[in-house]
Amino acid sequence: MEKENVKKGIMIIVCVILMILSIWSGFKLKKQYDYKIALAKINLDDKEIERKWLIDADEINMNFNNAEKYVIEQTYISFSPEIRVRKINDGQMYTCTMKSNMSSDGLIRNELETEITKEEYEYLYSKRADNAITIHKTRYQYVNDDGVITAIDIFADELQSLAYMEIEFASEEEAKKYIEPSFVIKDVTGDERYKNGSLARFGIPKE
Numbered sequence: 001m002e003k004e005n006v007k008k009g010i011m012i013i014v015c016v017i018l019m020i021l022s023i024w025s026g027f028k029l030k031k032q033y034d035y036k037i038a039l040a041k042i043n044l045d046d047k048e049i050e051r052k053w054l055i056d057a058d059e060i061n062m063n064f065n066n067a068e069k070y071v072i073e074q075t076y077i078s079f080s081p082e083i084r085v086r087k088i089n090d091g092q093m094y095t096c097t098m099k100s101n102m103s104s105d106g107l108i109r110n111e112l113e114t115e116i117t118k119e120e121y122e123y124l125y126s127k128r129a130d131n132a133i134t135i136h137k138t139r140y141q142y143v144n145d146d147g148v149i150t151a152i153d154i155f156a157d158e159l160q161s162l163a164y165m166e167i168e169f170a171s172e173e174e175a176k177k178y179i180e181p182s183f184v185i186k187d188v189t190g191d192e193r194y195k196n197g198s199l200a201r202f203g204i205p206k207e
Contacts, residue, residue: 046110046111046112046113047108047109047110047111048099048108048109048110048111048168049107049108049168049169049170049171049172049174049175050107050109050166050167050168050169050175050189051107051166051167051169051175051178051180051187051189052164052165052166052187052188052189052194053164053165053166053180053184053185053186053187053188053189054162054163054164054184054185054186054188054194055152055163055164055165055183055184055185056163056183056185057152057154057163059183060152060163060183062152064140064142064152066142067140067141067142067152068140068141068142069138069139069140069141070088070089070138070139070141071088071089071090071138071139072086072087072088072135072136072137072138072139073086073087073088073134073135073136074086074134074135074136074137074196074200075125075128075132075134075135076128076129076132076197076200077124077127077128077129078129079129079132079197079201081098081099081100082098082099082100082197083096083097083098083099084096084097084099084196084197085097085116085121085124085125087121091118093115094115094116094117094118094120094121095113095114095115095116096113096114096116096120096121096124097111097112097113097114098111098112098113099111099112105189105190106189106190106191106192106195107172107175107176107189107190108172129200131201132197132200132201133157133158133200133203134200135155135159135196135199135200136155136156136157136159137153137154137155137156137159138153138154138156139151139152139153139154140152140154144181146178148167148169148178149167149168150165150166150167151164151165151166151167152164152165153165153166155199158203159199159203159204161204162199162204164188164194165180165181165184191205193205
């Protein structure tokens with residue numbers, strides 16, 4: 001409980017700083033630079049080790065009846081650092097997540113996520129980045145035949161026709177050893193164009 005309170009406190013501080021930066025527009029560039037230096041000094045314990053594959057949702061021969069289903073609305077508050085809020089299953093849950101320090105191969109990032117209230121979500125949503133769309137997607141999460149928790153994301157609206165398979169691993173070694181299933185189109189872990197933040201700004205990549 002204490003660790004969760006510390007995480008939430010850090011997230012609140014980050015969001016407050018961003019709000020101040022948006023108000024002090026005359027000093028925005030300098031203060032964003034100062035903030036990024038300060039952020040780099042924060043030692044975040046939580047790391048996300050994730051691989052991502054592009055898939056064809058129409059070609060997946062899979063029964064999702066036993067999968068957990070999450071309808072997600074994902075909105076970005078900032079891209080540098082990356083801060084997003086999510087409304088899940090029409091308001092059953094709200095989260096705020098900060099990601100930073102992505103490795104050169106796109107495999108590892110620092111991630112700090114906390115559950116927030118509806119009121120906190122609505123306030124942060126009102127400060128959303130004006131150069132990006134809200135992402136709408138449905139996630140099906142299940143344990144695959146290898147015993148690994150797997151997420152299938154199927155996008156809607158502006159990102160219709162896009163679908164991913166994502167897996168978070170316990171270690172970098174485990175991630176690199178994993179052999180993907182035959183139905184994937186290609187591994188896009190290291191392709192920044194397929195990160196959700198890029199999709200929100202630039203849409204589906206044109207191959």
